[in-house]
Amino acid sequence: MIGTMLKTSQYEFVKGLVFLGLLLLICSTNRLTAQHRPVKFEHLSSSDGLSQNKVFDITQDHQGFIWIATEDGLNRYDGFNFKIFKNIPGNSSSLFYNGINCVYVSKDGLLWTGGQNGGLGRFDAQSETFVNFLHDAQNPGAIAENFVVSISEDERGNLWIATKNNGFNYFKRGTRQFIHSREGMRAIVKFSLFFINIHLMSLLRHPRG
Structure with missing residues (x-):
């Protein structure tokens, strides 16, 4: 009985070592392959159709379009051409x-x-139009100011809007109302800890990224 248990344990141990060895081999192969892939950068400017060369932010949407925020317009890039959105x-x-x-x-x-x-x-x-949420001094549920510096999202799909002079605004999308925070540095600390906690929870729930 004991001999059988020892043989089973040894078999499981060897099987584990083989699996670990294969895993390390795959990881090493992928790393070597990645190291030998050439990285090429293409520089795009106003001469290529960009509305303005002063770029503040870049993101990619779910359709693969690249969106570029500039000092003079919003640019959508499809890999070949730019489409520019401006105030009309x-x-x-x-x-x-x-x-x-x-x-x-x-x-x-x-x-x-x-x-x-x-x-x-x-x-x-669909319509390639914008809905603008603007400051309104007569409406306490409006955004605190029109100068927005950053946008983030929580797990409920509501947005956190950082403004230049009036702290953070919590945008409840269901009610289209903004909740203001003017606590200065204390609000920044709360904001940072809040999103660190969200990120950690996301990693725990989805450890593979």
């Missing part, structure tokens, strides 16, 4: 302001923009 005077469905600080794609695939003086923008891919 008199058209409330266009960008409110051409200076774009940040672009963000939420989990549901929507593209959001943060403007230098344009508040928060939401892009409608």
Whole structure:
């Protein structure tokens, strides 16, 4: 009985070593392959169709388009050509302001923009128009100011909007209301810890990335 148990344990141990060896071999092969792949960069500028050479942010949407925020317009790049979105005077469905600080794609695939003086923008891919959420001093549920510097998202799909002078705004998408935080550095610490916690929870739930 004991002999059989020892043989079984030895077999399991050897099988584990073989599996570990194969795993290390695969990882080493992938690393060597990656090291020998040449990395090439292509530099794009206004001469290639970019609206402006001062770029503040870049992201990629779920369809593979590259979105580039510049000081003079939002650019969509398909790998060959640029399509530029700018403010159209008199058209409330266009960008409110051409200076774009940040672009963000939420989990549901929507593209959001943060403007230098344009508040928060939401892009409608079907109509290629924008819904602009702007500061309104008479509306306590509006965004605190129109200068947006960063956009992030929590697990519930609500957005955290960092503004230049008025702290963070929590945008509850279900109610389209903004909750303001003007606690300065304390709010920044809370914001940072909040997203560190979200990231750690995501890693624990999805350890393979």
